[in-house]
Amino acid sequence: MISDEATARQLNADVEVNAISVSQAVETRRSIKVFDPAHRMSEQEVKWLFERAILSPTAFNIQHWRFVQVKDIALRKRIRALAWDQAQVTDASILLVLCADLKAWNKNPHRYWKNTPKEIQDSMVETMRQFYGNDAQLERDEAIRSCSFAACSLMLLAKELGYDSCPMDGFDFAEVARLINLPKDCEICMMLPIGKALEPPYPRSGQLLTSDVVFTDRFPDE
């Protein structure tokens, strides 16, 4: 548990990080397709990323995310073939398949509240059961929200390590699920290659304006 800034600095000392602010990371993060295939991230760097990504928020602290880091070269090649042969799948320093357990709310759920009194644990477990127990769409939406929060954290944290990323959902989900032995209650949310960019990104292809997407109080009538 990382709960104060002193701890954070201590852990940060394990790896070399850039002095990059949140806004700089948001502004300079772009989807990169061309990575240095010779570059490898250290185990410490990968650990640094995961230890922080799992601090992302989830409803009821369910932490639906399950991360598969594909290290096996042959497996990465097979996944690349299932992803329109996109080079970043094999060439990025690491390849993550971000999965989510849709039934995580019902799997030993007291653990999500283990630091609280027993009556709060019981209350949360019962509330989760009522909230998700009869709503498969909500279960799925929730798992995707959680996993996407972790993905966004990973993309921005990668910038702090000097790396880039490429969020992907252009691949055969069912076949990749088979290759990674995806458990029955889980769904793949996306893949995320992270590595050393070899080429700058293209200019942004067509940014909407805030005036296109921000409304006050309510949407105008259609």
Add this chain to the structure above:
Amino acid sequence: MISDEATARQLNADVEVNAISVSQAVETRRSIKVFDPAHRMSEQEVKWLFERAILSPTAFNIQHWRFVQVKDIALRKRIRALAWDQAQVTDASILLVLCADLKAWNKNPHRYWKNTPKEIQDSMVETMRQFYGNDAQLERDEAIRSCSFAACSLMLLAKELGYDSCPMDGFDFAEVARLINLPKDCEICMMLPIGKALEPPYPRSGQLLTSDVVFTDRFPDE
């Protein structure tokens, strides 16, 4: 379009930001329930948040997100009543309802690629049609992914402004949709109050370990 760091620094000069790194923001971001109801964010700060949140990634650059900032006090009270009377709905400095247009991929889609040659635009539009045209679940998953990326960016960017947030999906989605006049192709992804915390967060209630959620190459057999 914010494409280089010089531009970023210039824009940042409009508002006062904290020297906080991505990892510091990730580590210190917690869901806050008690906000200073007297605090208001400046228009510049809100603009700063939105201008950056819309730089989050989306598949095919579709930018599904639609943000409703609820300013009307009476409306915020009505929404609070639809959210188990949770105080952060009215007491945070701003209340955002994050929505997503599930059919955004099919609404004047050339605009998402307007800075590219005509043949690329046409190709992307056709690819989007094939990708989403017959898959309602994928349409919905994609919209939620996009909106969740923007939400995560907003939560971390808020930390840079010295603010906290509370991602929420504990409310009556259908009734809030009615109050904000949600268009027919849109879904609410979540609500996000942002403001000045009055109380520190509780300790983390039950953090899973990386060893619980990170796997190499494939999941073990169940």
